[in-house]
Amino acid sequence: xxxxxxxxLLVMLLLQTSAGALQVIVWDRDLQTxxxxxxxxxxxxxxxxxxxYTGPVVVLFARDSSEKSAYSGLAPRYDGVxxxxxxxxxxxxxxxxxxxxxxxxxxxxxxSVQAAGQNVTLPGLKIAPEKDNKK
Numbered sequence: 001x002x003x004x005x006x007x008x009l010l011v012m013l014l015l016q017t018s019a020g021a022l023q024v025i026v027w028d029r030d031l032q033t034x035x036x037x038x039x040x041x042x043x044x045x046x047x048x049x050x051x052x053y054t055g056p057v058v059v060l061f062a063r064d065s066s067e068k069s070a071y072s073g074l075a076p077r078y079d080g081v082x083x084x085x086x087x088x089x090x091x092x093x094x095x096x097x098x099x100x101x102x103x104x105x106x107x108x109x110x111x112s113v114q115a116a117g118q119n120v121t122l123p124g125l126k127i128a129p130e131k132d133n134k135k
Contacts, residue, residue: 051085
């Protein structure tokens with residue numbers, strides 16, 4: 001009987017980790033600055049988000065093939081606005097913006113937001129030159 005316990009536990013762990021592959025990335029409108037990143041753990045999306053940014057954003061969702069049926073109504077991209085750490089999505093069917101928390105609730109998911117330390121940029125993307133105030 002003990003022989004079957006270890007393989008069974010390994011299979012269950014693999015199934016559990018594959019179910020948490022839903023990811024979200026929040027970018028500025030120009031897709032140059034990464035403002036947030038999150039992954040699904042169980043039924044909670046843990047999102048690290050820059051709180052000192054205000055402006056339009058693009059929210060990208062990535063899911064693996066096993067999650068496509070579970071989240072069939074989830075589009076890969078949404079436009080939105082980030083202001084004071086609050087992320088709202090522009091929904092075509094709604095006249096008002098919808099908070100990310102409320103949006104995820106429609107998929108029976110909850111949201112946990114943690115403040116990220118600073119804006120993160122990817123190597124190779126152009127960065128606006130700093131103004132030289134020295135004269």
